[in-house]
Amino acid sequence: MSPMSNANPMAATELSPFVYWSQTKDTLLLKVDLKDAQGVIAEFTPTTMSFGANGHGARGRNAYKFQMRFFQPIDDETATFTVTDHKIELLIHKAEPAWWVRLVATPQKPHWLRVDFDRWRTEDDAELNEPARDVREDYVEEYNNLQKQEIGYVRENAKKVYLIIYNLAMFVGYLHILIIMGVLYIRDGPDSIKHTYEYVGTSFKFVQLMQYMEVMHPLFGYTKGSPLVPFFQISGRNFVLFLMIEMEPRMHAKPVVFYVFIIWSLVELVRYPYYVSQLLKRENGLLTWLRYTIWIPLYPMGIVCEGVILLRSIPYIEETKRFCVDMPNKWNSTFDMVLFVKVYLLLLALPGSYLVMSHMSKLRVKKLGRGRAKPKIK
Template sequence: MSPMSNASAMDPTELSPFVYWSQTKHTLLLKVDLKDAKGVIADFTPTTLSFSANGHGARGRNAYKFQLRFYEFIDDETATFTVTDHKIELMIRKVEPAWWVRLVATPQKPHWLRIDFDRWVSEDDGELNDPPRDVREDYVEEYSNLQKQEIGYVRENAKKVYLVIYNLAMFVGYLHILIIIGVLYLRDGTASIKHTYEYVGTSFKFVQLMQYMEVMHPIFGYSKGSPLVPFFQISGRNFVLFLMIEMEPRMHDKPVVCYVFIIWSLVELVRYPYYVSQLLKRESALLTWLRYTIWIPLYPMGIVCEGVILLRSIPYIEETKRFCVDMPNKWNSTFDMVLFLKVYLLLLALPGSYLVMSHMSKLRAKKLGRGRAKPKLN
């Protein structure tokens, strides 16, 4: 029997690198996972490939080799390989243009031979000049099963993994804040309200600053939409949190601070799980309904609480002249923070609240449909 009769007929003591393959109707592309490869030898025949090289692979720096008997004939005279710092790529043309059902002649493939999912196309995808298609979107279930068979688990896109982790972390952050507020209330009753900022103020400042990551997501293509919308929403909250509450110790024990923390946290406690469900394509009717309904009572309550905080801050700013700029100065200009807050209050109470509420109402009508019934819990 010829030593090449089996794709894996090799000395068991020899080391083989991981090899990833993909195809088009006319070509095969093999990617050998070896870094800093030296002494690369690739011998082709019309039906076989013998490869050897020294490089850094799965077993560290060693001598690696493998042999393949192809499923059909290849053009061994035009086969080429390219060596880079991180891999070796072999470009091979098929003698007869066709889609191969597998790479090797035998149904049992070597354990080190894998599918190159980043380059994989199917017969329906056409040639390189055709409009690009993504097999992961065309055949979601089949692609998932194929990944599980090849690597034992479903390999997710790095952006998707990051977004899931980010949203889960933010959910845990706001849940942590609500749990602390709840535990304090159960222990101390209404007396705990004035200590809310003392216990959760630092945590709330952290999660609110972390939300600026949502401004960066659309900039880097991690999410759709404009970065301006989350920027203004997050900055509006942080204006109240950092300038009106944090900078004025006399505001820390006001009950309205506790109320606004609870309202903001309840909104996020629904929003972030909803985003995770969308990323994982596991949409829940109840969660979707909550996402586009809970704002109806909470947004007006939040706007009222923010307005009360601004009103309560005005006397303190008048007294301390904090953030105010008086003449004379080197800029030859003035800034009256009290006047600014009064204008800001008018914008928040009238056009600001109308724009936010109408925007959410349109989203709710689009997502849930007008007159759609509330989902059942059971």
Template sequence: MAQLSPLVYWSQTKQTLQLKVDLKDAKGAIADFSPVSVAFSANGHGARGVNAYKFDLHFYALIDDENATFVVNDNKIELQIKKLEPAWWPRLVATPQKPHWLKIDFDRWRTEDDVELEEAPRDVRQDYEKEYKDLQRRELGYVKEKTKKVYLMFYNLAMFVGYLYVVSVMGVLYYRDGSDSITKTYAHVGNAFKFIQLLQYLEVMHPLFGYTKGSPLVPFFQVSGRNFILFLMIELEPRMHAKPVVFYVFIIWSLVELIRYPFYLSQLLGREVGLLTWLRYTIWIPLYPMGIVCEGIIVLRNIPYIEETKRFTVEMPNKLNFTFDMVLFLKLYLLLLILPGTYLVMSHMSKLRAKKLGRGRGKRRQLHAD
């Protein structure tokens, strides 16, 4: 069955692009932005009646995909996109031939006054990306992939397999021994979990070396927060190994990653899986609060153990003339985890969800071009 594309109207300013998708009563709208393209899909009433519609656009130049958004209204869907570098584009798409369903939005159309548009030299492999790959596959028998893409694919696959192993072992043990297996969770999968959690520090290095976008601080704090719980609160306190809360926190962490890594793999392969995208940006809603509660319980249970053993506590007198109260630190950590920590994490994920899955139905916004 042929792919149905809706009518799409576009306009621009020197800094932005506006796309208006002619779909009424749209449901399940997804817009997946990359620096060079957008993949859109939704169900709604378009030129061919009520159907599933989708389209892919490869832009003339780079866009700021991190700040691209879209809004679903009753009679249309509006995509707001910032150009990476301010400039007037001679056309929207990379290739000179535009899709038949792509139209100019004359109501919003602006031109660059008294300036002749000159096209910069372009790489034919970008203009005809699909055709180039097909030609390369026929000539070589395979498509050459960049080293970093191959590495990221292996990394995400390895991490998925690691978490799948942990969940599988926990599931088999629970099926065999019932609730008795809960207290033996750390004994059976603790070492494997420590290994894959340490491997996650590679995600701090990826943005530093340009393998992924974003700041290294975000993955650093996320991974370090988990490893603080895993190594300092569980591993170094043997009495915590048999606590049921360890079973639950392992399950919650693993379920998050069993969705996240396949989603990253699908993005690397250029495959948009609607259900996987929805799960990636929805499953955190129940799992993140549950994980924060479990982490808080682990910290709370450790406080009397730390008071008893004085572990990590530095008392006076000492050569450095320095004191550190680990119990006080854990209480402050617990307070920060519950109040601002929960808000920051949930609001960050909520913004990502709105960007990927849409903000829902909202009031019509008036857009003004420069």
């Protein structure tokens, strides 16, 4: 039996566009030869790239896609692409400045990959010694097929299995909260709003505390990035949930609690399935678009709701003196919680919202592109 007899029959129907590449010591520039491209998706990891789009290429107007494993690691956080009428250009920064002997990990170059001689640069008098490589990483699909033939299944990394279970569990948790809120609203109408915290407050506190696992993940190397970003994001929510709502019973029946729970839950109902799809390497264009678009209406509404909760809590704190420290005391110091909340509210409304919006906007550009360029006027 020939080696091709075990090939996936669907693979033959997948079309790959022509890709032209060039490099500098610090960057890679890929030009995808597709005209009038729509639905462009480019996903990056430190070692791989997955691309998909509908456009007019070498085989006419079709859906085109390709995957590649890079010769060396890249900085996937800064990789971006730009869509124009005649092509898609991808700008990728190398993790370490160096001249690569080739773009892909495998010595065999894909038939659709070509050198962009118009932009090609080389390092004169450089000795490009190829480092030792792991064949299992260079030939991922072939290695997985070999495992299936030998042991009947593909061994999954324990970290990957844990992350899939964690993200699925968090998705189920937030879905459970939204379903309860929806059922109560259908049954009791607007009267159910004031009972929101009574019914789902405990569940919401549990899932919010569980989110601190996302601070631990980068510390243990399960995910990339800094633990400070998830720490401040999660702590900001928990400050509102535990100190402003949980500690003041009079806040439990406020309608704003109902609205902020819906907004927070909707964000997570998209975020966690997106993470699962990335772990399983099952790209979903709609899910990716929702992940990097749904924040546009939800984040401003969430910030407004959190601001309202903080404002409504100030009179209660002034009345109860909760969390306030007055002189004299053994620490010989004071703390005015009312002033702290006012400063926190100011930071949330101005620099905080700007930083969050700009960060998400950059991620959206990276994942979905800058959009179609306007034609030049001659």
